[in-house]
Amino acid sequence: xxxxxxxxxxxxxxxxxxxxxxxxxxxxxxxxxxxxxxxxxxxxxxxxxxxxxxxxxxxxxxxxxxxxxxxxxxxxxxxxxxxxxxxxxxxxxxxxxxxxxxxxxxxxxxxxxxxxxxxxxxxxxxxxxxxxxxxxxxxxxxxxxxxxxxxxxxxxxxxxxxxxxxxxxxxxxxxxxxxxxxxxxxxxxxxxxxxxxxxxxxxxxxxxxxxxxxxxxxxxxxxxxxxxxxxxxxxxxxxxxxxxxxxxxxxxxxxxxxxxxxxxxxxxxxxxxxxxxxxxxxxxxxxxxxxxxxxxxxxxxxxxxxxxxxxxxxxxxxxxxxxxxxxxxxxxxxxxxxxxxxxxxxxxxxxxxxxxxxxxxxxxxxxxxxxxxxxxxx
Ligand code: NDP
Numbered sequence: 529x530x531x532x533x534x535x536x537x538x539x540x541x542x543x544x545x546x547x548x549x550x551x552x553x554x555x556x557x558x559x560x561x562x563x564x565x566x567x568x569x570x571x572x573x574x575x576x577x578x579x580x581x582x583x584x585x586x587x588x589x590x591x592x593x594x595x596x597x598x599x600x601x602x603x604x605x606x607x608x609x610x611x612x613x614x615x616x617x618x619x620x621x622x623x624x625x626x627x628x629x630x631x632x633x634x635x636x637x638x639x640x641x642x643x644x645x646x647x648x649x650x651x652x653x654x655x656x657x658x659x660x661x662x663x664x665x666x667x668x669x670x671x672x673x674x675x676x677x678x679x680x681x682x683x684x685x686x687x688x689x690x691x692x693x694x695x696x697x698x699x700x701x702x703x704x705x706x707x708x709x710x711x712x713x714x715x716x717x718x719x720x721x722x723x724x725x726x727x728x729x730x731x732x733x734x735x736x737x738x739x740x741x742x743x744x745x746x747x748x749x750x751x752x753x754x755x756x757x758x759x760x761x762x763x764x765x766x767x768x769x770x771x772x773x774x775x776x777x778x779x780x781x782x783x784x785x786x787x788x789x790x791x792x793x794x795x796x797x798x799x800x801x802x803x804x805x806x807x808x809x810x811x812x813x814x815x816x817x818x819x820x821x822x823x824x825x826x827x828x829x830x831x832x833x834x835x836x837x838x839x840x841x842x843x844x845x846x847x848x849x850x851x852x853x854x855x856x857x858x859x860x861x862x863x864x865x866x867x868x869x870x871x872x873x874x875x876x877x878x879x880x881x882x883x884x885x886x887x888x889x890x891x892x893x894x895x896x897x898x899x900x901x902x903x904x905x906x
Contacts, residue, residue, distance in 0.1 A: 547572055552665035553885040554625035558600035561893070564886050570625065573661060573669040578642035581675050583652060586684035586906045588663035589631040590892050591692050591725060593853075597628055598889070602658060602814035604822055609659035629662035629903070630655055632670075633678050633687035643672045645857075653678040653864075655691035657855045663688075664885055664903065676860035679867035686874035689900035692853065693725040694863045696809065697733060697783070700726075700851025704807040705781045713738035716777060718797065720769075721785035722758060723749035724897045726809060728875040730783055731756045733863075736871040742776065744769050744786070752898055756875070773797050783851070784808045791836075791848075801845035811850040875899025882906075 552570040555563040575582050596602070607614050607623055633653045636646050646652055654675045656662050661669075678687045701707045707715060717734050721727050722743030734741045735757035742760040743753045750761045762772045770793035778799040784790050787810025798804035812832060817825030833850060840848040866872045877899040880888040884903075891901050 550666035551882075552625075552627050553629075553882075554627050555598060556624045556626075558598065558603065560599070561886050561889050563598060564889065565625075566883075566885070567625070570627070570665060572667055573665075575638050575640050575669060577671075578640040579671045579673070580640045580669050581636055581643055581646055581652070581672050582638040582667055582669045583632055583634040583654070583675070584637045584906065585632050585663050585666060585668055586634045587632075587688035587902055587904050588629040589688045589692070589900050589902045590628075590888055591630050592892065593630060593658060593692075594628045594662075595889065595892050597626075597658065601818065604817045604825070605814055606659045608822060627662040627665050629664035630658065630692040631688045632656060632663035632668050632691070633682075633684040634668075634906070636675075637667070640672075645672050646675055646677065651678045651684075652676060653687045653691050653860060654857065655695045655853070655855060655860075658853075664882075664905070666905070672857070674855045674857050676857040677864060679864045681868050681870075682874060684906075685879060685902050685904055686876060688902050689725075689874045689876045690729065690863065690867070690872075691860055693729045693900070694733075695856050695859060696851065696853040697726055697730040698856065698859045698863075699854040700783055700807045700809060701730065701733070701781070703854070704849040704851045705783065705805050706803070707734075707737065707739070707781060709737045715739045715780040716742070718742045718744070718773065718779045718782045718794075719758075719785065720744045720782070720790055720794070722753045722761075723899075724785060725875075725900045726783075726785045728752070728756055728899045729872070731758050732872045733866070736866050742773070742779070744773070746896070749898060752875075756873070770794075770797075778804070780804050782806045784810065786810065795840055795844065795846060795848070798844070798846040803847070804845075805847040805849060806840070807849050807851040809851045811852070813850070813852075876902050878902070879904060 550572045551568045636648050636650045652675050717739045719727050723745040741758050743758040744762045744764045746765050747763045782794050813829045816829045836848045840846050878901045880903050882905045
């Protein structure tokens with residue numbers, strides 16, 4: 529992880545040659561909110577390879593993943609991704625102190641020699657992969673491929689609300705759901721959990737692509753999701769959502785951001801034998817590797833996915849898939865164009881100053897998100 533002793537601090541808008549340390553919110557062990565610690569002694573993540581980009585963080589945002597990672601979720605698989613030798617039991621690098629925060633909007637301060645797409649001074653946004661040190665810090669360093677120019681029309685605070693949910697939604701809808709800008713106009717899509725971070729982004733993306741969008745959410749989120757373009761809204765708190773949806777025309781794609789028992793009734797809402805796809809964002813992959821160990825966990829998750837996929841394709845000709853976040857700067861370039869064209873708006877429900885990161889986590893802990901919670905870092 530490259531942690532070393534920090535011997536000097538010099539806070540400025542860009543790291544001077546003398547600045548070795550930066551401020552950050554870290555955890556030194558997994559736990560609840562009490563595990564979050566503010567420190568000014570974290571080594572600045574300097575550019576160490578020709579493709580890296582160092583960003584001065586202006587704003588970050590929180591995702592459910594940050595709450596989960598705070599408690600140790602995914603630790604086994606993420607540790608392997610950070611340090612492949614850990615699978616052999618050669619655990620050289622501890623993940624602590626671990627910096628959470630998966631979204632960044634900020635300004636490039638340094639670039640590796642092979643970086644061509646961005647330059648120092650550029651305003652950028654990015655989703656930070658879960659295996660990298662996060663954005664609740666003064667600086668974050670990513671590869672050029674993960675970074676994109678931020679939409680010109682958005683402030684850093686607004687921009688930070690989008691990258692992680694955008695990369696997740698695009699990966700799920702395009703790679704797993706088979707949708708794209710040119711093939712969505714005649715498609716009926718159902719989004720469960722439409723009022724959260726992924727949902728509020730996905731509604732707008734799908735409407736920009738011309739799809740017909742149905743959403744499930746609580747009664748008090750109906751105005752929000754309709755304002756973002758949802759064509760039909762089902763209040764899951766006002767009775768059996770499955771029954772209400774069953775009375776509608778069947779769907780081409782379901783993006784399930786609720787998980788749990790949803791898949792038990794959602795498969796029957798898809799058009800049979802027509803290539804329709806159910807995509808779940810709530811997968812057992814990381815929990816399995818945490819509870820069963822790497823090999824058993826991956827095996828069990830793979831078997832579960834395969835058996836559900838086979839069962840559904842045989843019984844009704846519908847595809848059962850998992851959607852996963854994937855780092856993708858070029859995809860964010862496309863989102864940036866949609867934002868600057870006014871087709872996608874940031875949905876910022878709450879903002880917190882950097883000093884109040886624990887309060888921001890508490891907000892997320894309460895659930896019932898209506899868009900995103902953002903932290904102003906600079
Ligand atoms: P949020 O917490 O932002 O939003 C969840 C939303 O779902 C809230 O608005 C909540 O509001 C609503 N909700 C809760 N229960 C139901 C229900 N039964 N029916 C309809 N709506 C419901 O989460 P995100 O949008 O950021 O993420 C959604 C899920 O996707 C999370 O579980 C997350 O962990 C997962 N995810 C997975 C990724 C992957 O790579 N696989 C990547 C990103 C996210 P209310 O309770 O008021 O109804």
